[in-house]
Amino acid sequence: MSLAGDISAGTPRIHLSKDMQQLIYRLLAAGLLCVALSVATDAFFTTNNILNVLRQASLLFFLASGLTLVILTGGLDLSVGANIGLSACLAATVIKATGSPALGTLTGLATGCAIGVCNGLMVAKLRIPSFIATYGMLWVLHGLTYYYMAGETIHGFPPGFRQIGSGYFLGIPIPVYLMIGFLIAGTVFAQRTVWGQQIYAIGANPVAARLTGIPVDRRLILVYAFSGAMAGVASIVFLARLNSAEGDIGEAMTLPAIAAVLIGGASLFGGVGSVFGTFVGALILTLVLNGMNLLAVNSSWQPLVTGVIVIFAVWLDMIGRKRS
Amino acid sequence: MATTPRLELAAPPAVPGTPILELKGISKTFPGVKALDDVSFAVWPGEVHMLLGENGAGKSSLMKVLCGAYQADAGEYFHNGEKVEIRSPADARRFGIAVIFQEFSLVPYLDVAQNIFLGREFPSRIPGLLDRRRLYREAQKVLDLIGLEVDPRTKVHQLGVAQQQMVEIGKALSQDARILVMDEPTAALSDRETERLFEVMRQLQAKGVALVYISHRMAEVFALGDRITVLRDGKLVGRALPGETSPDELVRMMVGRNVDMSYPRRFATEPGEVVLETKGLSSSNGIRDIDLKVRAGEIVGLCGLVGSGRTEVARAIFGADAVTAGEVRIFGKQRTGGPDAAAFAGVGLIPESRKAEGLALIRTVSDNLAVAGLPKLFPNMMFSPGKARRSAQELIQRLRIVTPSPNQSVAVLSGGNQQKVVIGKWLAAGTRLFIFDEPTRGIDVGAKSEIFALIDQLVAEGAAVLMISSEQAEIVHVCDRAYVMRGKRIVGELSRADLSEENIVRMGMHDE
Amino acid sequence: ADETIAVFTKNQTNPYFQTVRVGAEAAAKSMGAKVVHYIPTKPDSIPEQLSQIEDVIVKKPSAIVFVPVDYKAMVPGVEQINDAKIPVVNVTDRSAGGKFLAFVGADDYSLGLETGRYLLKEMGGKGNVVILEGVKGSLTNIDRVRGFTDAIKENKDVKLLASQPANYQRLQGLQVMENLMQSHPQIDGVLAANDAMAIGAIEALDGANRKAKVIGINGTKEAIDAIKAGKLLASGDYNGFVQGCIGTMVAIRSLRNEAIVSEVVLKPTVVNASNYQPYDVPLEARTCPSWTDAAAMATKTPTKTN
Amino acid sequence: MSDHALSSAPGSARARIPSVPGVAVALVGLSVLFAVASPGFLTAGNLSNILVQSVILLLLALPMTLIIMTEGLDLSMGAVLTLASLVLALIVVATQSLMLGLAGALCVGLAFGLTNGWLVASLGIPPFVATLGTLGAAQGLALIVSDGQSVVGIPRFVRLVYSGEVAGIPNPVLIGAGFYALFHVLLYHTRFGTYICALGGNREALTLAGVKWKRLLISVYMLGGAMAGVAALLMTARMNAGHPTAAIGMEFDAIAAVALGGTSFEKGNGWIFGTLMGVLTVGVLRNGLNLMAVPSSVQVACIGVLVIFALFLDGMRSKKS
């Protein structure tokens, strides 16, 4: 803490924007975890394990990055996990039926995106609170998926396709490249485009945004579509990584994805947060799990430890924010 | 500041004994701003003490310190000459201090009565429960006192700005305060409510209540004030008695220079092309059959009483409310779609409620100033914070917005400076038709004349302006013509020659 | 005849219960009865299954085939069924209370034990192993893991490196395995409490170019494919299809006053490269055992018939 | 989670259009539908079924309404219920005393409520994150105290709490009705209720009115915890056991019921009767679909459609005004 404090207090010429200062505290939380783990086990700080952590974080990040934009507008998308399930199952079916991973990938992305558009329309046009619209969507998607899959799984995909999930390039897992790509794209989109600025403005005050001439409805549909599409991306990487599709494939990821966004400093009330923050949030959650496995923490204790660390990470961040 | 004429600080006007409340040496610093710098202030029973100053001078801050909402960094309190501590609003209440805050402190989903008595609920005979009958009875009394005709069971979010302001007033009055602070209470009110409020103030005064009154309306200062204190940049710059000073002198004290309050402008001799035209416009919000025209180079006023439907006209033109009949033409083209389409066509709306409708409070000054002009500033859709900040910086200078930096959160700006930000954001958007809904609400005299100069400049450059104001004097001073509304319709038009306060009132009140 | 049999299973996500349901349908179809399924919308939800029991009692089906989502917590529900005088057969998880016509199942402990023993034998009785646990708190998990650990205890030269939860989930199986490989450079065997986690673990091993023998549980289609491909060593199965068949047959036969059995505990089958063929058939194409065969599997018969 | 109620600026929400809230339409509509479509539906036994089945959810949804009104959320409720139920079961098994067991469950609930409230009010941690953390903690503790196993051997008399009746009315219904009345009074007839509305609507106003809102906010979360403790009693009695996953995820059902009932996540705008209707709507839907033997996957989709539909009606209404 004192380190970051010194940077902002002692060297006034380096002007750090508020967002940057907050990011530093968030990174610090992640850093602390890393230091603690390095001390606790030799297995942690190895190239292999770092890549391993990054690859695991990537799946969570795909989901959470789209969700970040939704949360920036003051909304929530509870359907992302269920979206992965349906998108993955349909993509898998198409790959199996046509033998074309490209068509399958397209199906997964299109399904994810279409679900997102439906969410967006419900929120923007029908004025259904996003929590409810996407919670309802979650159930609808589960129903469709369960009905479609009838308790079966689809597995076994072409090796070329599987590279997306399990391949390496220059010794670094492909999903990590994808993650970095989306991290940059997402950050540029949110911070450096007119649409991104408008999304922040909508989250900060939707009424004012509308009266300022921002096409609020279209932007809302855009962010939900984006969130859906990112679930589609996640579903494809899932498929490629797991070599198998089943109905409840992404179910366990919705809450962690939301948690990653919030640990990353976003506010559910909108207007605050960043894609990079979300990346750090996803990293923190993944590190906790990784650490517990490395240290072989008794399974009964794992939820407890996770809960406490999540709270602690956010609390550290709060202190940082108060200081800056 | 040596050039500034200063009133004699050392010789305060004759006082009627011990002040009921006295603050000495108050200082208060916010990050980047010294809001109050060694300010002393006293108020005596039965007087109306006017507190004046530019936007951001520290008036509201001083009052918040006075009522315990802010903790002063330094300073002392004396109540009836006795040294006391005021650390919280609860402490202040014990000394009989009540405040009408500039920013509303109402709870939207509680009703009028619950808001008035928030924190002072009446217990019923059954322990733990509330006496609701008494609540509504007492609330009705308060409403009668202030002349607000609404059901005390109405949730306040359903009220308009003016009515909310009246509830806020009722809330403070109901506390039977010995010291009542009123921070720009009339900013949102029309003449009728204002008259009523003044009447109540006179009654309170007669009962020996000490009133502190903050206003940017010079007329009120001289009509009501018994004593005047002026702040500038967080410092006490002068004290005066209304009988011994003049508006010009006060303004000089407040802003440190001469300000021309006559808002001189060259009225449009030959109007340009028709920028806005409505024909038989009716909207989902109740206005009917509105026909009006605004040409380039013109400032057209829209006046009438509160509730006459002016805001609705503005919203319908801007596409914020659905048009149910008739049409709106901008530069001859029929406008369809929502506010985004209107903005694209070159229309800008400066809404009446800056906090709720005008600003993203959690964002910075720079963000807020850029937001309307984004597509214009960044035609290739890529945003550059540097460019946005430079553009903001320019606007900050042009509008003389008081803020430590463009990166300051707009929430902590003074009310007047916030209003300037709302206006400023449309300047970056290349707007050709400006619709101002109460543009000078809560703005200091200096800023007011600047804003009028700005509006004048805008029309001189060929923009068209439709201006709503409850201050008829303003309409009369600056408008080329005006429409008068009553009961959601336009009931008449006044040419420059006929434009007078009497005519506005006569048309607007006609059959009441 | 037009008997309606209400079949209760735990969830619609685990392929195992699909095999039970298809078995029940096959039996009912061949005997001319009708099946209606009741599955909690939220997987394994205790309150929801209790509610479904209450709702079903209103409709009075002829008989019930019942897989409790929890063998202890569902006892009050079973008692309600008993009070409503609806005959009920217990399938898969043995209920801790209530009156049943019969129990048809296998037990998770011996399933874990047998499958675990098979793995350890294939490993030559020595080496390092890890366990991937299912959902903590679920009965199947407790018993399977107990079976695994007992099997490990029988082999002094086998070292249990870690036992970590992956919640019966494929992705978690994969990620937990990846993490475990970081701290354990040598892992020779993986005991996964279900197939999904086992297959996740195989993906993790493949990804890291490491080799280990892996076993799962449930004998799902995917597991069979993996066995065929030589990636999965074995999967323990306790024949959900047959359980569904026999359970339903018992229910219908009792309604028709035909002879029934009161307990069938199937021997767990360790499906491996040498015996997978009967499992490599689509569910719909399988047929129920004849009653004679079924009766031959009985471990208990009723002392007195109704 | 703003509702994007773009037209609700203070100056524009004028007329109050009296119309029936979506949840009421859904509740009545579904009831009529099932009454016609399924003969068993309108029997006294079945209606009592629906009420009894709805009670545990109601006990969570009531305090959840208040918590949401403060612009908060409690994701830990289901896990706290589960933990409290286990603790209750363990104590009852050990001491044979229901009162001690209940006291234990309430203590667990209050302790978690206090923690949640403290994290949210004093440390300023966003409620979603704070209660997500305590959700993990409660879940972990539930596994630890039970070692992942059901706790059984609970004396029969505990079951009576759930299965017994007074004057022909099932105990759970009486308990549910009692707590509903309590919350109604609490929200509309006490200071506490007024302040809850203000906590979400304008905290600043409370401070200026001299009310210490932090303590208040903490007590709202403690109320949530305590109700989870009460619900734990019914849950334990219903299962005659404690189970480490018994009520996992139930908080989402409660939140959905509250939202279905028309309470919004902003500005302290809540409606306790709406919550009751929301809970019953879900109960009627599940019961009716079961009676009609609708396949589980279709049931799942129906729940989604219903939730959307009810709020869609509300959205239409607010759009018109």
Ligand SMILES: Nc1ncnc2c1ncn2[C@@H]1O[C@H](COP(=O)(O)OP(=O)(O)OP(=O)(O)O)[C@@H](O)[C@H]1O
């Ligand atoms: N909570 C706060 N945090 C930071 N700065 C503040 C805060 N409140 C006020 N300020 C700053 O203190 C200065 C004085 O503000 P104040 O609101 O007292 O002005 P004012 O005289 O009431 O102006 P106006 O006439 O516009 O209402 C301003 O520069 C303002 O930006």
Ligand SMILES: Nc1ncnc2c1ncn2[C@@H]1O[C@H](COP(=O)(O)OP(=O)(O)OP(=O)(O)O)[C@@H](O)[C@H]1O
């Ligand atoms: N007869 C009335 N008496 C008091 N208040 C009224 C009356 N009619 C309307 N109001 C309220 O006054 C507020 C402002 O009215 P409205 O916006 O319709 O008219 P306006 O001419 O734009 O007024 P303003 O001067 O506030 O801009 C509204 O909230 C409305 O509910």
Ligand SMILES: O[C@@H]1[C@@H](O)[C@H](O)OC[C@H]1O
């Ligand atoms: O995975 C299944 C488990 O959940 C169930 O309880 O028993 C059969 C198993 O195969």
Ligand SMILES: [Mg+2]
């Ligand atoms: Mg002020």
Ligand SMILES: [Mg+2]
């Ligand atoms: Mg108006």
